[in-house]
Amino acid sequence: MFGYKRWLTAGLLLTILTSAFVAVAGETHVVVAKGFRFEPEEITIKVGDTVRWENQEKRQFHSVLFPEPGDSAADYFFPGETREKTFNQVGTFPYVCEPHYESHKMKGVVTVVE
Numbered sequence: 563m564f565g566y567k568r569w570l571t572a573g574l575l576l577t578i579l580t581s582a583f584v585a586v587a588g589e590t591h592v593v594v595a596k597g598f599r600f601e602p603e604e605i606t607i608k609v610g611d612t613v614r615w616e617n618q619e620k621r622q623f624h625s626v627l628f629p630e631p632g633d634s635a636a637d638y639f640f641p642g643e644t645r646e647k648t649f650n651q652v653g654t655f656p657y658v659c660e661p662h663y664e665s666h667k668m669k670g671v672v673t674v675v676e
């Protein structure tokens with residue numbers, strides 16, 4: 563007779579638990595690429611957070627290159643485009659804009675804490 567109430571309660575609990583899980587899944591932090599700089603150049607985030615690089619130039623491409631296998635030096639992103647990376651380990655992770663490191667010292671660092 564009250565079966566549906568249990569079902570609704572279960573659904574409500576599931577919704578709450580799912581919301582909690584999403585909340586701990588991590589935040590997204592924006593770093594802007596503009597004027598041959600990353601802004602902010604240094605960012606501190608928590609484990610599980612994501613950094614999203616947004617190219618806000620008028621007509622200049624950039625890249626986000628971490629010194630690790632799998633990152634392509636030629637992965638340029640253009641005005642209006644973004645790149646994202648999720649960090650699941652504590653540490654300090656420097657990166658460069660590969661085509662503009664020599665000429666403009668275009669670089670940044672992501673610090674990941676517990």
Ligand SMILES: [Cu+2]
Nearest residue numbers: 624625659662
């Ligand atoms: Cu660049």
